[in-house]
């Protein structure tokens with residue numbers, strides 16, 4: 001594992017997953033992940049098995065989407081305020097609101113998708129389930145997007161399953177501990193366009209306000225551009241997180257922090273504004289897979305994490321946590 005301080009920021013620990021197929025390889029990966037999850041809640045993975053050509057296709061088609069005329073993007077606008085689906089134009093997301101901080105909107109546009117159809121063991125007439133498994137919305141006249149996104153979604157869901165097995169090992173649990181808690185999860189995939197703008201940022205306005213992610217883990221594919229990802233250290237300092245081409249940045253989400261009674265860190269992070277002199281070189285595309293637990297999974301302290309016998313959080317349903325956070329951050333104002 002490497003952890004280098006570099007001029008522009010830090011490399012969070014880099015974990016090579018290429019040994020995943022063997023039990024010994026998984027155990028070695030788990031040891032590195034356990035340390036990173038406790039220290040900073042972020043790490044980078046290489047050797048993850050997602051084909052480079054698919055990553056390239058995903059970047060290209062997502063970039064092309066954001067380049068479509070506004071009226072065409074609007075054909076995919078979400079049709080219900082609780083749906084984490086479709087196009088969110090500038091003005092409709094302020095991630096800091098999910099933590100209770102009222103800020104102006106994030107300086108970005110977002111497109112989001114979820115599972116193509118509800119999982120087989122979920123009754124779609126159950127309203128608690130239906131809200132998490134709404135149909136996807138796609139832009140008119142741009143059919144290629146759906147095909148590439150569906151392939152990428154499937155690959156990333158499979159990668160998240162592998163990571164959740166590693167997480168179980170890292171917590172000294174049976175390797176399949178999380179399997180029945182994530183087998184019909186409302187995970188989602190988003191592309192984020194941090195566009196360039198001549199409008200000055202308002203007070204407390206960032207590309208993405210400080211927040212934690214709501215689910216189990218997040219798999220980020222991004223690029224090093226001025227105005228990038230920053231994470232807050234345990235000492236309270238904001239540091240730039242650099243990405244490695246074709247590697248993913250993984251961060252721990254709220255559910256893992258609750259499951260582990262704060263042993264693992266769902267860390268605050270944000271996306272900074274680019275400096276004015278970076279104009280022309282600061283447009284940044286992020287592709288973010290938000291993995292979640294089953295909407296009806298009860299998240300309560302894992303017994304092995306109950307060090308002094310006290311659980312710091314009351315049990316919570318994963319779906320309720322997701323919906324509450326989503327409603328706060330994505331209110332149309």
Ligand SMILES: O=C(O)CCC(=O)C(=O)O
Pocket residue numbers: 192208213220222228229269270271286288
């Ligand atoms: O774009 C990034 O680097 C991070 C985005 C993020 O944290 C989020 O959308 O939750």
Ligand SMILES: [Fe+2]
Pocket residue numbers: 211212213218269
């Ligand atoms: Fe995030």
